[in-house]
Amino acid sequence: xxxxxxxxxxxxxxxxxxxxxxxxxxxxxxxxxxxxxxxxxxxxxxxxxxxxxxxxxxxxxxxxxxxxxxxxxxxxxxxxxxx
Numbered sequence: 001x002x003x004x005x006x007x008x009x010x011x012x013x014x015x016x017x018x019x020x021x022x023x024x025x026x027x028x029x030x031x032x033x034x035x036x037x038x039x040x041x042x043x044x045x046x047x048x049x050x051x052x053x054x055x056x057x058x059x060x061x062x063x064x065x066x067x068x069x070x071x072x073x074x075x076x077x078x079x080x081x082x083x
Contacts, residue, residue: 002046004037006074009053041078048074 005016015037019028040046047062050073070078
């Protein structure tokens, strides 16, 4: 299962994904588009870790989270209509 991270700070928010490089044993962080995260989230193939930068609070949202939490932290576009 893929894990994306949504960083929320005072001005805006953005999504990132960690990639591990096998040859160099390092982890690279890349910014990804919201549409990419939404596509995999609606397929049920990923989870999103929401991080509030100011407080350090973390919330894990996946396909089994309530619609209310998904709407609050990710937006109404992430709610699966088939459920």
